[in-house]
Amino acid sequence: MRAFSSFILLASIVPTVLSVKTQDFKTCSQAGFCRRGRALATRASESATSWKSPYSIDPNTVFIAPNQASFTASVKSSLYPAISFGLDVRVHDDGVVRVRMDEVNGLGKRYDEAASWALIAEPKISSSIQWKVGKKDVRAIYGKGVEVVIEFEPLKVTLLKNGQEEIVLNGRGLLHMEHFRKKEEPKLAVEAEVPEEGLNADDAQKVVKLENPRAWFEGESEDAYWEESFSSWTDTKPKGPQSLFIDVTFPNHGHVYGIPQHASTLDLRTTTGEDPYYSDPYRLYNADTFEYLADSTMSLYGSIPLMHAHSTDSTVGVFNAIGSETWVDISHPTPKSTETYWISESGILDIFLMPGPTPKDVFAQYSSLTGTQALPADWAIGYHQCRWNYISSEDIRTVQKKFDEADMPVDVFWLDIEYAEDHKYFIWDKKNFPDPVDMINDVQDTSRKMVIIIDPHLKRVSSYPVYQEAVERNVLVKQKDGTSEYEGWCWSGSSAWVDFFNPASWDWWKTLFKTHSLGDGKFSWVESTENVYIWNDMNEPAIFNGPEISMPRDNIHYGGWEHRDVHNINGMLFSNLTSQAVMERSTPYKRPFVLTRSFYAGSQRFGAMWTGDNLGTWEHMAVGIKMVLANSIAGFAFSGSDVGGFFGNPEPEMLVRWYHVGAFSPFFRAHAHIDTKRREPFLLDEPYKSIVKDILRLRYSMLPIWYTAFRESSVTGLPVVRPHYVVFPKDEGGFSIDDQFFVGGSGILVKPVTEKGVTEASVYIPEDEVYYDYFSQHAYRSAAKGKNITVPAALHQLPLLIRGGSILPTRERPRRSSTLMKQDPFTLRVALDKTGFNARGELYLDDGTTYSHQEGQFVWKEFKSEKQSKNVIKISSHDLGSEKPTEAVDGVALTTYDGGNAFAKSISSVRVEKLVVLGVASKPKGVKLGGKELEWEYTPGVGAQESKKEGIASVLVIKDPKVAITTDWEISIQL
Structure with a gap:
């Protein structure tokens, strides 16, 4: 939440025009180091035949670490023979190659801690790989044909697969590490x-x-x-130039994805070369870019310097662990190759090369570095209702009552900044919220939760105990002199910022969230409960009177590092510590929910994110889908956009379509600016109100599918929502598709409508398989690989297909919140594949709130349909947890699993109340469970195996087989 309004106290220092002010943010030509980087690339291009990198390895300094796949060497630049650099290359156990280079014995120290904040642990170096040192290079071959080669002169690092170049560092000779020098x-x-x-x-x-x-x-x-100016600000640079440039080439990959966050396509567009789509590089600089453009390389709220490169042959990845502002140029010298150029303001070279070769492998390799998406509490994937601001305790109670009267489900109500007295976070405005604990408990009594905002700026007044304690502990960010407290302006007026790089701030920050008194005059949030969760906003940091609406780059953090060195990491530390605080306030620990606006690599370990202050326009609705997909493949799977747009008053048609988008986003929240009209779904006129009610109920019925997908993401690193190239990595026709996607591994394919007046939609079917309409059971086919089909998409309709071969577990009984669904029965939709026999699905359940699943307290079932004999289909359920090697969940190994664990026993009465089997070839002669005939009903239609037919599929409904969801069972369908 950040927007400007003329009646706010800070109006004198805050602009009032509600549109992105591009002049508030730098272009590459206005950033000295980016100008230098692009100028270097231009000179290289103009001297292509004679250009040669000045950096080289001294062969006499190559040192191979004993019994490890790593080596070090000294690097020199012919430009400055007296300056030395150290190179460290190592191969991890999983085949990832880490390349580090830093200045050695220079006049100063470069920031080298970015990776330590992103990584979950220091990666284990392989002990089985041997380097071979030659006259011109060092190389190692490992795995299935993977080879890494480090050439001496000029320095070049190449990752190859079966002799083909996959990733090349400094192949174009643009590497430059500006050394420390005297002015x-x-x-x-x-x-x-x-x-x-x-x-x-x-x-x-x-x-x-x-x-x-x-x-x-x-x-x-x-x-x-040594200095540069932008607008009215001057950035002093006492350390002088310390930028880092590196070219990263993918000679055999024509598509690149990632480097979120940008409002752009998933398949990244060109910024250089012939006729580039954008004129500026993609910028990674966490910034409060409110009302951002819907098609731009401008920086937004978060930065993850991760890129996937993809072709029909393989997928590889590059993680550039750097925390300073970075610009990335992209070009395609041929349709099948990609050149990228990374221009960073400061830091060391610390790049991880992920060899793949599949998208699944790259996700596993990246998550082994930075961790997987935290498994959220189950209620957190329900529907969240928010606006700036619900103005009082009674407003919250009224909104809750209206949801119940409309019979619409909702799990969470949110409070924005106006709950806090003078924007002193943790301190309630008692005029409008006189009974905060009673209000919170009233929400809890309806099995719902609350989320309340805590921003990072602290009001600089002696009456604010949080600020006073921060001063006493000396944990605030300093001005460029390194001693004076930095003062900026934000919602609280004159404000200070906690320096979360300072370890002294960590335990203190966590005590603030305790819901009981700490004594000794220490502050804790006693006017709160464990039913309150947290929203971290403005943590880029956003500073109204700062350069680019942020913090001066020459401010000083703990350790003497300048803000320029750590800017993109800053926001992650805020949500990290808040997440720990929310978790540790409970005994035993409960899973926290923290929403963050600013993020970095590794932020997925701490909660959810949203795409910031979007507009209520069709363009922003569409680009929000692409942004969620980009964040998802960069590891941050728990993501979404504000439903309805933060700014503006969307017409009912747009709002309905936006609810479809939200219902198929991992994070599903409606939010609106303080100046917008109230647009809670129960306020809509008919037929819109009923349509949105059905959308909300659809989301809730599918919560088991979403939770199972989140569990898989928390273990494997695979995204919760998956673009086509992830699911079908060899289907080139889908590599640039980013307006439709799959939900986990469930087989659900969705294409939300993001245009006005649409009554039908074109959906891309990537394979020779039957796909069923989720609602009408219409069977669609693609005889040829890669076919667009037309599906109905009137306002009440959502293009939602089930891939043949899938089994979907849903809960169909309407409830007012997800917590009330825990003992509800399941429906299994069995969508037979084109053989007419096969299908598969999974269901994962645990208590949804604690960490007991790490002790084996969960239910994990596999459902299968298969051919038992010529005329018999067998549908079965069996335990996955007891048959597969135990996997890590949230990074913790499951040492034991017992299908009869305490949690399983607690839901032993939960049953399967219905099976819906799509595509059965003919009317069954019988349907039996253990020899007992079941009650069933068959509606004839198109069979799954009828490859030349389309139309409504046959539907077999097996009624209440009276089987428990926790037990193993088999049902036979005799044809």
């Missing part, structure tokens, strides 16, 4: 005679090269080395 460092000048008649152009260029022989690489002038 008046002398240039190497060479005397040159100048004739009296002057110089012609060629002679003049020769003289320039003589006077500054490094100009061919670094340029002829010191561009913004």
Whole structure:
């Protein structure tokens, strides 16, 4: 939440025009280090045939670590022979290659801690791989044809698979690590005679090269080395230039994805080369870009420097562990290759090369580094209702009552900044919220939760105990002098910011969320309960009177690091500590829910994110889907966009379509600006109100599918919502599709409508398989690989298909919240594949709130349909947990699993109340469970195996077989 309004106290310092002000944010040409980086690339391009990187390895310094797949070496630059760099290359147990380079014994120390914040642990180096040192390179071959080669002169790192180049570092010779230097460092000048008649152009260029022989690489002038200005701000640079440039080439991959967050397509567009789509590189600089453009490379709220490169042959990944502002140029020299160029303001070279070769492998390799998506509480994947602001305790009670009167499900009510007295977070405005604990308990009594905002800015007044304690502990961010407290302006007026890089802030911050008194005058949130969860906003950090609406880059954090070094990591630490605080306030621990706006690699371990202050437009609805997919493949699976748009008053048609989008987003929240009209779904006129009610109920009926997908994500790193290239990595026709997607491994394919006046939609079917309409059971087919089909998409209809071969567990009884569904029975939709026999699905359940699943307290079932004999289909359920090797959940190994565990016993009465089997070839002669005939009903239609027919599929409904969801069973269908 961040928007500007003329009646707010801070109006004198906050703009009132509700539109993105592009002039508030830098372009590459306005950032000195980005100008330098692009200029270097231009010089290289203009001298392509003669260009050579100045960086090389001294072969005499190569050192192979004993019994480890790692080596170190000294790197020199011919530009500055006196400057030394250290190279460290290692291969991890899973085949990931880590390449690190840092300045050695320089005048200063480069920031080298970015990876330590992102990684879950120091990766284990392989002990089975041996480096081979040659005259020109060092290399190692491992796995199934994977080879890494480090060439000495010029320095180049190449990852190959079966002899084919997959990833190349410095292949274009653009690597440059600007070393620390003195401000008046002398240039190497060479005397040159100048004739009296002057110089012609060629002679003049020769003289320039003589006077500054490094100009061919670094340029002829010191561009913004020691200071630069933007708008009214001046950024002092006492450490001088320390930027890092590196080219990363994918010679055999024509598609790249990732580097969120941007409002753009999933398949990243060109920014350089012939006729680029964008003129500026993709920017990674966490910023409060409210009302952002719907098609732009502008930086937004979070930054994950991870990129996937994909082709029909393989998928590879690159994680560039750097915390400073970074720009990424992309070009395609051929349709089957990609060149990228990463330009960072500071930091060391610390790049992880992930060899794949499949998307699933890359997800596993990346999650082994930064962790998987935290398994959320089950209620957190329900529907969340928010606006800026519900104005009082009674407002919350009224909204809750209206949801119940409309018979609409909802799990969470939210409070924005106006709950807090003078925006002093944790402190209630007692005029409007006189009874906060009673209000929270009233919500709890209806089996719902509350989320309340805590922003990072602390009001600088002595009457605010949180600020006072931060001052006493000396844990606030400092000005550039390193000693004076930094003062900026945000919602609280004059504000200070906790420096979460300072370990002294960690335990203190967690005590603030305790719901009991700590004594000794220490502050804790006693006017709260364990039913309250947290929203972290404005944590880029957003500062109204700061450069680019953020913190000055020369501010100082713990350890003496400048803000420029850690900017993109800053917001993650805030949500990290808040997540720990919410978890640790309970005994035993409960799973926290924390929503963050700003994020970095690894933020997925701490909660959920949303795409920020979007607009209520069709364009923002559409790009929100693409942004969620981009965040998902970058590891942050628990993501979503504000339903209805934060700004504006969407018409009813748009709002309905947006609820469809939200219902198929991992994080499902409606939110609105303070100046918008109230648009809770119960306020809609008919037929819109009933349509949205059906959408909400659809989401709730499918919660078991979503929870199972989240569990898989928490174990494997696979995203909860998956673009086509992830599910069908060899189908080139789907590589650029980002307006439809699959939900987990369930077989659900959804294409939300994001245009006005639509009555039908085109859906891409990627394979020769039958797909069923979720609602009408219409069977669609694609005889040829890659076919677009037309499906009905009137306002009350959602293009939602079930892939043949899938089994979907749902709960169909309407409830007002997810907590009340825990003992409800299940319906199994069995969508037979084109053989007419086969299908498969999974269901994962646990208590949904604690960490007891890590002790084996869960139910994990596999449902299968298969051919038992020529005319018999067998549908069965059996335990997965007892048959598969125990896997890690949330990074913790499951040491034991017993299908009769306490949780399983607690839901032993939960049954399967119905099976709906789609595509049965003919009317059954009988349907039996253990020899007992079951009650069933058959509606004839198209069979799954009838490859040339489309139309309504046959439907077999098996009524109440009276089998428990926790037990193993078999049902036979005799044809």
